[in-house]
Structures are given as C-alpha cells and as structure tokens.
Amino acid sequence: MTxxxxxxxxxxGTLVPGIVDLIGHRNGEEFTVRAPGLQCTxxxxxxxxxxxxxxxxKAVSDAYRTAHGLLTGTEIRDRRRRLEMSQLAFxxxxxxxxxxxxxxxxxxxxxxxxxxxxxxxxDLSAARRNLRALELKIAVEYVLTTAVFGDDNLELSIxxxxxxxxxxxxxxxxxxxxxxSSTQCVxxxxxx
Numbered sequence: 001m002t003x004x005x006x007x008x009x010x011x012x013g014t015l016v017p018g019i020v021d022l023i024g025h026r027n028g029e030e031f032t033v034r035a036p037g038l039q040c041t042x043x044x045x046x047x048x049x050x051x052x053x054x055x056x057x058k059a060v061s062d063a064y065r066t067a068h069g070l071l072t073g074t075e076i077r078d079r080r081r082r083l084e085m086s087q088l089a090f091x092x093x094x095x096x097x098x099x100x101x102x103x104x105x106x107x108x109x110x111x112x113x114x115x116x117x118x119x120x121x122x123d124l125s126a127a128r129r130n131l132r133a134l135e136l137k138i139a140v141e142y143v144l145t146t147a148v149f150g151d152d153n154l155e156l157s158i159x160x161x162x163x164x165x166x167x168x169x170x171x172x173x174x175x176x177x178x179x180x181s182s183t184q185c186v187x188x189x190x191x192x
Contacts, residue, residue: 005038013042020046024060026109031063058107070115077105079122093121 007013020037023030035056037048048056062072071079080090080101087105091098094117104110110118119126 007040007043007045009045010040010043013040013045015040015045015047017049022046022048022056024056024063026060026064029064029067031060031067033059033063035059054107061107061109065109068112070110070112071118073105073107076101076110076118079118080105083122094118 005015007015015038017036018039019034020039021032021034022037023032025031033056035048036052037046037056039046058073062074064070065072080087083090083093085093087101088098091101094101094114096114100110120130121127
C-alpha cells in the first residue's frame, strides 16, 4: 500500500518517488548528487525520504572524495574485499580501529594521509611508484661496490649524492693503486 504525501513546500502537489538531483554540503563545499528521493508533481520541489538519507549522505561524501582525489567508500570496500579481508582484518592491516573502516565504507571521509596509506597497502603499483619516488628522494649515505683489478678485488665505499645518473664516474687517487703493475690501470670505474 502506497501513501501519497502532500508537498509541504507548495501544499498543492504530491511528492512522488524517483531519482532526483539534490544539493548537499560537505566541508563547506556544495555538491549536486543524484539519489533516490521525492519530487513534487506541481512545484518540482525535491527532497529526500528519511529512509534514503543515508544513501544521500554517502553520495555527497563520495562526490567530495572524488573531487579531492580520495577513494570512495565503495572503492575502499572493494580493495578490502580484493584482499579477502574482513573489516577487522583490514583495520589491523592498516593499524586503525575497525570502527574507522566501517565509517569510511559507510560515508565518513578519510584524511588524505590515511587515503594514501590505504592505497599503498592495497595497490601494488602504487606501492612500487612510492618506492621508486622514495629511492630518488632519499640520499644513500654510502654506496658499497667491488672493483676488480686483474685478480684482485677492491671493496669501495663511496659517498653518494642525492641524485644518481646511470653511470657515475669516480675519481681515485692513483697513488693508492701503486701496488698494481703499471700495465694494469683504472680508466673508468662506474657504479651501476
């Protein structure tokens, strides 16, 4: 049995269910989202049924997340499921409480730092990109390598810069190499 609801905006039309465009606000920003709602047959007034308010809240949160490059609640849930983890196991994997995972999946917006952690712990390609970027940013204190001179091996500890080229030329004091015969020479030592 369906009950007709009189429009409380114009007091003439009837509010009928349908998919409507509604305006919602999140963190001071306005978003228009499509959601199940009610629309007046006379004045066009749109509103949301109390039973559908959770869906509307989630849609507004996801619009905010999308606009700011964050994972949506559905994307977080899909990543958790792809790892075949319960919400509790996923929470432990991230180092957060299970309530946080439940809230994110239902529409609470995660912080940018937490979004990045979720991506790193659920997406192998994101983790690889992060590792590559980290390797380029962090200075390696010393590069250890072995140089071979004839039958002798020489362990080298070389102070490295923050940036690396595929071939780094190393200058050495040749007086250190006096113990090798004059027929053996070091032309170009490279760190690969």
